[in-house]
Amino acid sequence: MSAHLEFAEKNAKYAETFDKGDLPVPPAKKLLIVTCMDARIDCYKSLGLELGEAHVVRNAGGSARDAFRSILISQRLLGTREIAVFHHTNCGMQSFTAPQLRDIVKSDAQSKPDNEKDKIETTVDGMEFYEFSDLEESVRNDVKFLKENLLVLDEAEITGWVYDTANGKVRQVV
Amino acid sequence: MSAHLEFAEKNAKYAETFDKGDLPVPPAKKLLIVTCMDARIDCYKSLGLELGEAHVVRNAGGSARDAFRSILISQRLLGTREIAVFHHTNCGMQSFTAPQLRDIVKSDAQSKPDNEKDKIETTVDGMEFYEFSDLEESVRNDVKFLKENLLVLDEAEITGWVYDTANGKVRQVV
Numbered sequence: 001m002s003a004h005l006e007f008a009e010k011n012a013k014y015a016e017t018f019d020k021g022d023l024p025v026p027p028a029k030k031l032l033i034v035t036c037m038d039a040r041i042d043c044y045k046s047l048g049l050e051l052g053e054a055h056v057v058r059n060a061g062g063s064a065r066d067a068f069r070s071i072l073i074s075q076r077l078l079g080t081r082e083i084a085v086f087h088h089t090n091c092g093m094q095s096f097t098a099p100q101l102r103d104i105v106k107s108d109a110q111s112k113p114d115n116e117k118d119k120i121e122t123t124v125d126g127m128e129f130y131e132f133s134d135l136e137e138s139v140r141n142d143v144k145f146l147k148e149n150l151l152v153l154d155e156a157e158i159t160g161w162v163y164d165t166a167n168g169k170v171r172q173v174v
Numbered sequence: 175m176s177a178h179l180e181f182a183e184k185n186a187k188y189a190e191t192f193d194k195g196d197l198p199v200p201p202a203k204k205l206l207i208v209t210c211m212d213a214r215i216d217c218y219k220s221l222g223l224e225l226g227e228a229h230v231v232r233n234a235g236g237s238a239r240d241a242f243r244s245i246l247i248s249q250r251l252l253g254t255r256e257i258a259v260f261h262h263t264n265c266g267m268q269s270f271t272a273p274q275l276r277d278i279v280k281s282d283a284q285s286k287p288d289n290e291k292d293k294i295e296t297t298v299d300g301m302e303f304y305e306f307s308d309l310e311e312s313v314r315n316d317v318k319f320l321k322e323n324l325l326v327l328d329e330a331e332i333t334g335w336v337y338d339t340a341n342g343k344v345r346q347v348v
Binding site for chain 1: 176177178180181182183184185186187188189192194195197199200201202203204205206211212213214215216218219220221222225226227228229230231232233234240241243244246247248250251252256258264266267269270275278279282283286290293294297298301302303304324325327331333335339340341342343344346
């Protein structure tokens, strides 16, 4: 069964007791979290954050580069002044290389018409995937990227972390 | 006080009772959620999702275009076959235009050295922000973008939704 067919019923239960309708738009803690899209991560619970306290940007790997547009909007329009970047153990981003992923996409496209195949190949060849092999190094690189980025505010406090999917623990790397 | 200084203590409590260390990497529901970074949204709670069930991609606005890299990785490497795009009421993305945001960034940079100012201006002029004015139209546009995208798998089921931050309710748009 499609997962979205359960949304209405489950959401109705959530809305029944919902009492956070008056929260302001800017995050109360002036905090932005960057973390992975991984299904095993719930940063509200794992960091004890409440609704309304932090922006949460999630993407494949928890890439700060990929999150850059969101970070700019968060800082300039909604007042966040702290960024915490989380990558995690056993991440899918450590399981492939960009050339391997490009090959998968091209191979999946073999039955498509030639003009579509060409477009698919050109697009995927031009994409960056921000995969990584060394977990802690990837966190340090992302923090470095943000600290050196001229469009990230100088006064922003930036930290880097690892979340362990095996035991739910976080550990600060930088 | 910096928000991250509380992470260790709050996370220690979470880890004490953590019992989800053996979840598989691929999301159990083969589902990927795209939603906004907005601090007032917790899609695990509002959709009744459990840890391990869905990839969650979050960015400014819940933009499917911005999420494209993550969606590709999710589908090709981790087996998701359903995408649900959520935008929400009272979104920060409806409160500005790209030219206004570019002006803010340039104005903030006035005290920087000329070479840095030039880099900042060139970068921000080249950025897309995916802001929108009509909420439902923005959802329909994002679903259309995904359905027409040759690199999104044909068999993926794609739906579009609005989350109401005033009452916690979701509503399907497409």
